[in-house]
Amino acid sequence: MxxxxxxxxxxxxxxxxxxxxxxxxxxxxxxxxxxxxxxxxxxxxxxxxxxxxxxxxxxxxxxxxxxxxxxxxxxxxxxxxxxxxxxxxxxxxxxxxxxxxxxxxxxxxxxxxxxxxxxxxxxxxxxxxxxxxxxxxxxxxxxxxxxxxxxxxxxxxxxxxxxxxxxxxxxxxxxxxxxxxxxxxxxxxxxxxxxxxxxxxxxxxxxxxxxxxGLDISTSPENSPLRFPIQDVFRFDERRLLAGRIESGKLQQGELIAFYPSGKKSKVKAIHHWPPESSPQVVSAGKSTAIQLEEEIFVERGEIIAHENTPPIVATDFFARIFWLGDHPLAIGAPYTFRLTTQQSIARVLQIQRVIDATTLEDLQPVPMEVKKNETAEVIFRTSAPIACDLFENVQTTGRFVFADQNRIAGGGIILKALPSKPVHEIKGRSRISAVQRAKFLGHRSGVFWMTGLSGSGKTTLSNRLEQILFHRGILAYVIDGDELRGGLSKDLGFDAQDRKENIRRAAETAKTLAKSGLVVIVALISPFEEDRKNARSICEKDGILFKEIFVDAPIEICKSRDPKFLYLKASKGEIPKMTGLDSPYEPPSHCDLHLLTAQESIETCLEKLLDFIVPLVRISPDKERELGLLEDPAAEI
Structure with a gap:
């Protein structure tokens, strides 16, 4: 050979x-x-x-x-x-x-x-x-x-x-x-x-x-800025060693180094290889090594070592080009594991700005709200913690990342630009995180969707199915169910008019608090009286929470024939006094935001109507961001 x-x-x-x-x-x-x-x-x-x-x-x-x-x-x-x-x-x-x-x-x-x-x-x-x-x-x-x-x-x-x-x-x-x-x-x-x-x-x-x-060998990474991601931290005797692989540049014993994204600094006391007698004073790109610091500062896996005069970018918002390989489409707002060198964070796509058709190589119009398998796209995404990186055109190794979905690599990408993120300002109340910041991070706004109707009309079935579908679309949702509420927060309440009123108030206050945290809240309660439902709307809307009333409508005879919880049967035996629809009235909404006729339409049809109604209200498209005042136009920075 x-x-x-x-x-x-x-x-x-x-x-x-x-x-x-x-x-x-x-x-x-x-x-x-x-x-x-x-x-x-x-x-x-x-x-x-x-x-x-x-x-x-x-x-x-x-x-x-x-x-x-x-x-x-x-x-x-x-x-x-x-x-x-x-x-x-x-x-x-x-x-x-x-x-x-x-x-x-x-x-x-x-x-x-x-x-x-x-x-x-x-x-x-x-x-x-x-x-x-x-x-x-x-x-x-x-x-x-x-x-x-x-x-x-x-x-x-x-x-x-x-x-x-x-x-x-x-x-x-x-x-x-x-x-x-x-x-x-x-x-x-x-x-x-x-x-x-x-x-x-x-x-x-x-x-x-x-x-x-006749082709050229790429410029040696030794001539690029120092990038040394920490892979692990070991302790031997009294020595604390930071180990990893130098991706670019050179590292020399005795020089001052900085850690990113933390910004901490120290000097290199020693460079260690095995066997010890082979330990050099200078190591270059491509070499795995371990270093000891003069000052014992706390740093951990994921930090990138660099020189102060050539630092990496530290940011949370990025404009990137990605190639998607996941079995499920990349969705706006859905959480993905972001990995860049040894750093890891949660990332959510805020905007999809361009998608390229893999067959024609033309841009898809209008721009889709998701990226399918084997498609290339340009997106704006945000990480849950600051990331140290470089633009891909400057340092490829620290400008390249992957997204994982449920611990499986689902896509890879390159960073084209880092975008300024809005600083966290102190606001009224206990939370220092505003509703705008929560919505931008999650990729959707919050809201309360109050589903009212007789027992057996389909509220619980629709609510639970809706919660699952929204979650898989990257929208964090939670169901407040009447039975769960009665078994906990309202365990002390009976079923007279005053206690029913208090039960609805507690449900509304709970829904409002959950919505303030950024969730889409689905309330499944009979809530028979219109005055109580109006009060629930007022509780939410006075704090700026989106509130929509959904009437899940089925005739009493249909509900009695379904009777999933045997409530009508128990009521007929006298075990449940003042059963709504029998010996206690139900007041249908004089006005509702969505009317579902579950006796005439299938669960699937009703779910489709629910999704068509709810998703556009909470999903944040670029136009919706501007309408809601959520967009500081990161696209304008590109």
């Missing part, structure tokens, strides 16, 4: 991306074979495997280390392999091509100097190729070579090359990506990889490996 290069030779990192069936693994395997970069035993094992199974030799098997990959004929994880050619060391990052494994590409391509986008010439540019190209744009890769593989299947046609060449250029230009080369080749037959092919005599460009030799 040709692996004897001068010491200090820099490695050129290149990510290979492409559709699952476009021959990416075959191309990588062929490169390794032709550059004599495959160990003899691995060659022999691949040949023996093919002979044993009586199949044609496949260069892709040189990469496949998992039996599952061979049997499924798909690559399921990021693989890194090295080869040497023309006095340059290359590291190939094999990014998965199958749609279900696209998320690995986010981590697999982070350190690439360039990318090879593999396209089957007989198929052309498909939807998944466009998604890979969008990911490359998201990752900020500045050098791209398009490999038009399987060119033998289009009979080495110069006309086919011209068409494909133009389509590739248009695709990359649309995504503002560079295109260094568009190279026709055949991985299986080894044409135009190392040497020019006689079948491609009309092609005037370079073969693939010559083209790769």
């Amino acid at each position: 040709n692996n004897h290069l001068p010491l200090g030779t820099k490695t050129f990192n290149i990510v290979f991306a492409g559709h699952v069936d476009h021959g990416k693994s075959t191309l990588i395997g062929r490169i390794l074979w032709d550059t004599d970069s495959v160990p003899k035993e691995k060659k022999e094992a691949a040949i023996a495997y093919c002979q044993k199974n009586r199949i044609e030799f496949e260069y892709a098997f040189l990469l496949d280390s998992l039996l599952e990959e061979r049997t499924q004929n798909i690559t399921i994880d990021v693989t890194e392999v090295n080869f040497f050619y023309g006095q340059r060391r290359f590291r190939i990052i094999d990014a998965p091509g199958h749609l279900e494994f696209l998320k690995n590409m986010i981590s697999g391509a982070t350190k690439a100097d360039a990318a090879v986008l593999v396209i089957d010439s007989s198929v052309g540019i498909g939807e998944q190729t466009k998604r890979h190209a969008m990911l490359l744009a998201l990752l900020g890769i500045k050098q791209i070579v398009v490999a038009l593989n399987k060119f033998d299947l289009v009979h080495y046609s110069p006309q086919a090359y011209k068409i494909l060449h133009n389509e590739c250029i248009q695709l990359l230009e649309k995504l503002e990506l560079p295109c260094n080369f568009v190279i026709p080749l055949s991985a299986k037959s080894g044409e135009n990889i190392i040497e020019r092919s006689t079948h491609l005599s009309w092609y005037e460009g370079k073969p693939l490996l010559e083209a790769l030799l």
Whole structure:
């Protein structure tokens, strides 16, 4: 194997991306074979495997280390392999091509100097190729070579090359990506990889490996500002060591450093490696290390060490571009786990400003209120705690983040701009957090939705279903149910007129308090008297709480036939005195905000009407923010 290069030779990192069936693994395997970069035993094992199974030799098997990959004929994880050619060391990052494994590409391509986008010439540019190209744009890769593989299947046609060449250029230009080369080749037959092919005599460009030799190695991260995220804190004897990996810049013993986002400072007393005698006085990007401080200050995992004169950004509000991979759409206001280097926080999207259709690469109009799987979007989001980071164009490692949904990676993104967030001012009352701040953070405003109607009309069923649906849409909701209230807060009350009035008052005060905390409160109470319901509305509205009355209407005979809690049965036996609808009146609303006829319409239809009524009232779109005075127009800062 040709692996004897001068010491200090820099490695050129290149990510290979492409559709699952476009021959990416075959191309990588062929490169390794032709550059004599495959160990003899691995060659022999691949040949023996093919002979044993009586199949044609496949260069892709040189990469496949998992039996599952061979049997499924798909690559399921990021693989890194090295080869040497023309006095340059290359590291190939094999990014998965199958749609279900696209998320690995986010981590697999982070350190690439360039990318090879593999396209089957007989198929052309498909939807998944466009998604890979969008990911490359998201990752900020500045050098791209398009490999038009399987060119033998289009009979080495110069006309086919011209068409494909133009389509590739248009695709990359649309995504503002560079295109260094568009190279026709055949991985299986080894044409135009190392040497020019006689079948491609009309092609005037370079073969693939010559083209790769002509690309530039990225600027060393050592020359970037110091970014040292703390991964863990250890104590040995009397020493307290901060451990992690230096992502960029250099760290020197004795120098003053600062910690972000806390802003604390100290000097580096010592740099520790193992064994101790190897401990240096200077460490650079790419090295894992541990440091000891002169002054023992309290810092923890997630802080980023930097120099005072080149600090990272510290903010909570960001404008970012994301690629979404979650099974459930990204929703405004829904909580996601935000991870950037070793930092972690809760993040919520405040605005979706742009969504790109993965098929056409055109902006979707009107701008959707959610981002679906495999779509790229530009959003404004807020984290629950200050985050130390950089703009992606300045320091890529600390400008890149992921979102997790229920502990599973659901998307990745890059920070384009940090936005100023409104300072917390002291306000009246005990809470120092205003309703505006709560609404902006949660992504929805609060409110009380009072559902009144006879027992058995469907209030409880609708309320519980509504609460679940709102929660999964990123709207925090809570149900106050009459039975629960009677069993706790109103346990001391009876059922005469005065106690019923007090029960409604307590329910209204509780609903108001919960709404002040930012929740959407659904009250499911018979509340038979109109005066009491008007009083509940007054209690909420005098404190500026949105209040809507919903009449859940069903005739008494229908309610008696349903009787889910057997109340009518008990009343008929004299066990419940003054049962509403029987021997105590129910006063239907003279005016309500929503009227649901549950005897005539299904639960699903009523739920749909509830959602159509409630969601636009509480969900904060950019227009709604301006209308409610919630928007300090972060878009204007972009």
